[in-house]
Amino acid sequence: xxTFEISDACKSAYPDAYAGVLVMGNVSNPxxxxxxxxxxxILEGQLRAQFSGLDRSAIExxxxxxxxxxxxxxxxxxxxxxxxxxxxxxxxKTIPHVxxxxxxxxxxxxxxxxxxxxxxxxxxELPITLDVSKGDERYTLLRGQEQVLKPGDMLMxxxxxxxxxxxxxxxxxxxxxxxxxxxxxxxxAPPGVxxxxxxxxxxxxxxxxxxxxxxxxxxMAQVFGMQSG
Numbered sequence: 001x002x003t004f005e006i007s008d009a010c011k012s013a014y015p016d017a018y019a020g021v022l023v024m025g026n027v028s029n030p031x032x033x034x035x036x037x038x039x040x041x042i043l044e045g046q047l048r049a050q051f052s053g054l055d056r057s058a059i060e061x062x063x064x065x066x067x068x069x070x071x072x073x074x075x076x077x078x079x080x081x082x083x084x085x086x087x088x089x090x091x092x093k094t095i096p097h098v099x100x101x102x103x104x105x106x107x108x109x110x111x112x113x114x115x116x117x118x119x120x121x122x123x124x125e126l127p128i129t130l131d132v133s134k135g136d137e138r139y140t141l142l143r144g145q146e147q148v149l150k151p152g153d154m155l156m157x158x159x160x161x162x163x164x165x166x167x168x169x170x171x172x173x174x175x176x177x178x179x180x181x182x183x184x185x186x187x188x189a190p191p192g193v194x195x196x197x198x199x200x201x202x203x204x205x206x207x208x209x210x211x212x213x214x215x216x217x218x219x220m221a222q223v224f225g226m227q228s229g
Contacts, residue, residue, distance in 0.1 A: 003220060007131040011226040014154065019130050020114075020187030020198040022205055023121060023220040027213040029101040029180045036103060036211050040095050043107055044088055051089045059085060064113035067192025075150055075167055085110050101176050101183055104208035112201040114187050117156070117164040119174040121182035125159035128186065130224070137162055140172045156186055166190070182219075183209070198223045 004021050051058055059065055059082060068079040087093040088110060095106050105118050135151030139162035147168045149155060155165040164170040166188050176183060185205050189198050202221050209216050 005127050005129045010130050010132045013132045015226050016191035018189035018198050019224045020202050022185040022202045024216050025182045025219050027183050027216045029099050033100045033212050071190040100212040108204040114201045116187050117170040118176045119184045120180045121184050123174040
């Protein structure tokens with residue numbers, strides 16, 4: 001069965017966009033992992049050093065941030081990953097403490113600024129389809145709230161329903177759990193994000209998961225352009 005598809009509507013609406021998919025098996029998801037905590041502290045230090053003496057405009061000048069801000073402005077919203085990076089760099093905050101697989105994803109997100117969602121593979125009804133919303137779709141967010149989508153937002157859905165959108169994030173049904181053994185990470189790359197950046201981001205997630213689960217294996221790693229899906 002095909003794992004990932006792209007709708008004609010999405011190809012038409014966002015012809016220069018990309019999506020990344022990383023599927024890993026034989027993973028584990030402990031509540032905390034000492035070496036990942038160490039790697040997280042190192043990354044936070046690296047980010048603070050990178051922007052030392054600079055201001056918010058230096059972050060806004062990053063190519064990925066420019067691409068996401070252009071997307072979010074269409075919906076009169078702010079790219080939340082930029083705000084997370086600013087809180088780490090300028091306010092001394094830390095990457096949120098959550099279960100290890102989600103932290104592995106968050107670490108790559110703030111390093112590369114690429115929007116990512118994580119899902120339990122066994123909760124999915126494949127294939128995943130990248131689509132664009134009409135404005136009447138709804139799904140249950142991670143925190144349990146039902147959300148109606150804005151028209152024109154990129155979304156991903158499996159056969160059972162929506163699993164994420166750019167503006168509102170991942171769903172509750174397919175969320176990563178304490179017992180997750182196979183995981184899917186999906187990356188939204190709106191126009192302006194380079195394909196190579198998506199590949200590098202998938203590699204960073206893979207490396208972070210490898211810290212938590214050295215026996216983990218990549219079952220799929222692919223970047224899809226609108227002409228490839």
